[in-house]
Amino acid sequence: MDTTTAAAERGITRATRRKLPGWNEYTPTIILFLLPTLVFMVLFVVWPIINSFELSLYQWNGISPTRDYIGLNNWTRLISDRVFWKAFGNNLIVVVLSIAVQMPLALLLAIMLERTTNLVVARFLKTVYFFPMLMSSVAIGILFKYIYDPSFGPLSQALKALGLASLNRQWLGDPGIVLYSIIAVICWQYIPFYMILFLAALTGIPEDLRDAARIDGANEGQYYRYIAVPIISGTLRTAVVLSLIGSLKYFDLIWVMSEGGPNNASELMATYMYKKAFPSFEMGYGSTVASALFLIVMGVGLITMKLTRRFETKV
Numbered sequence: 001m002d003t004t005t006a007a008a009e010r011g012i013t014r015a016t017r018r019k020l021p022g023w024n025e026y027t028p029t030i031i032l033f034l035l036p037t038l039v040f041m042v043l044f045v046v047w048p049i050i051n052s053f054e055l056s057l058y059q060w061n062g063i064s065p066t067r068d069y070i071g072l073n074n075w076t077r078l079i080s081d082r083v084f085w086k087a088f089g090n091n092l093i094v095v096v097l098s099i100a101v102q103m104p105l106a107l108l109l110a111i112m113l114e115r116t117t118n119l120v121v122a123r124f125l126k127t128v129y130f131f132p133m134l135m136s137s138v139a140i141g142i143l144f145k146y147i148y149d150p151s152f153g154p155l156s157q158a159l160k161a162l163g164l165a166s167l168n169r170q171w172l173g174d175p176g177i178v179l180y181s182i183i184a185v186i187c188w189q190y191i192p193f194y195m196i197l198f199l200a201a202l203t204g205i206p207e208d209l210r211d212a213a214r215i216d217g218a219n220e221g222q223y224y225r226y227i228a229v230p231i232i233s234g235t236l237r238t239a240v241v242l243s244l245i246g247s248l249k250y251f252d253l254i255w256v257m258s259e260g261g262p263n264n265a266s267e268l269m270a271t272y273m274y275k276k277a278f279p280s281f282e283m284g285y286g287s288t289v290a291s292a293l294f295l296i297v298m299g300v301g302l303i304t305m306k307l308t309r310r311f312e313t314k315v
Contacts, residue, residue: 049294055287062283074288084289087260087267088296090179094186094268095247099240101187106194106239111224113195114202126199130192137189141256144185148172148257172258175265182257182266186250194239201232237308244304248297269293 056074058067078084109129116122132140147153148171156168171181205228213223229236251270254260260267260275273293277286 049291052287052290052294055284056291058284060284061281062277063281067284070284074285077285078288078292083264083267084269084272084292086264087269087272090266091248091250091268093179094183094250095244097180097183098186098190098243098247101183102191102194102243103236103239105187106191107198107229107236109191109195110198110202111228113199115220126196129195132189133192135189137252138256140185140189141253145172145257148181173262175262178258178262179266182253185257186253189253190243190246194243197235197239198232201235202228205231237305240308241301241304245297245301248300249293269296 055067057069057071059070059074060067113122113125113129116125135143147155150156150168150170150173155171156165159165159168169177172178209227209231210223213227218226249270250268251274254266254268254271255274258266260271269289270293273286273289275286276282276289280286
C-alpha cells in the first residue's frame with residue numbers, strides 16, 4: 001500500500017511539474033520575496049496606467065465627485081489638437097538631438113578617460129565630468145535661466161566681451177531658439193551619465209584584445225573603431241533606448257525654464273499633459289494625453305529595441 005501511495009505522489013508531482021514549467025522547491029520562497037515588489041508595481045505603476053485610460057473616457061475636473069462619461073470624445077479631440085502635435089514634434093526634436101549629441105560626446109569622453117593613465121587625473125576628470133548629474137533638474141534650470149538672461153547673464157556678458165554682442169538673443173524668449181537652448185542644457189546634464197556607462201563597458205574589455213590588436217598593427221583609432229565599439233554595442237543600444245524613452249517623456253527642465261512657452265514653442269507632451277490635467281482642471285483630457293504618451297513611448301521603445309537588436313546581430 002505504501003509503495004502504491006508513494007508512486008501516486010510521484011505521479012502527481014511529475015504532473016504538477018509538467019503543468020508548471022520551472023516550478024521547484026525554491027519557487028514559493030522566490031514568490032514570497034518578490035511579492036512586496038509586485039504589490040508595489042501593481043499599486044503605483046500598473047493601476048495608475050489602467051486608471052489613466054479609464055479617466056480618458058470621462059469629462060472631469062479632478063475635484064468634482066461626479067464624472068461625465070463621454071466615450072472616445074477626448075481621443076477624437078486629441079487627434080485634432082494642434083498643440084499636442086506641436087508638442088509631439090518638439091519631443092521628436094529632443095529625441096534626435098539628444099541621441100545625436102549625447103551619445104558621440106559621451107563615448108568620446110569615455111575613451112579619453114579610459115586612455116588616461118594617471119589615476120589622479122582620471123579621478124579628477126571623472127568628478128568634474130560627472131558633476132552635472134549630481135545637481136537636481138530644478139537647480140540646473142534656475143542656474144541656466146540666469147546664464148541665459150539676455151541683459152545680465154554670463155553668456156550675454158561673455159559675448160559682449162568678445163565683441164559678439166550681435167549674437168546675443170532672447171535665449172528663452174525667442175520661439176525659434178528656445179527649444180534648442182534648453183536641449184543644450186539637457187545634453188550638458190545627461191552626457192556624464194552615458195559617459196560613465198560607456199566607460200564601465202570599455203574598462204570591462206579584456207586587455208588581451210588590445211595587446212593582440214597592437215601586435216596585428218592596429219593603432220588606437222582602429223582598435224576602438226573595429227574592436228572596442230563593436231564589443232560594447234549592447235551598451236550603446238541600451239543607452240540609445242534610455243535616451244529615446246527619457247526624451248519622449250521629458251518634463252523637468254522644460255517646465256522650470258520655459259513652462260512650454262513662448263507660444264508653445266518648447267511644449268512637450270509631458271508639459272502639455274500637466275497643463276491640461278492640473279492648471280486647466282481637465283483631468284479627463286489630461287489623462288488622454290498621458291495615455292497617448294504611454295502608448296507612444298512603449299511603441300517607440302519596443303520598435304527601437306527590435307531594430308537595434310537586429311543591427312547588433314548583423315554587426
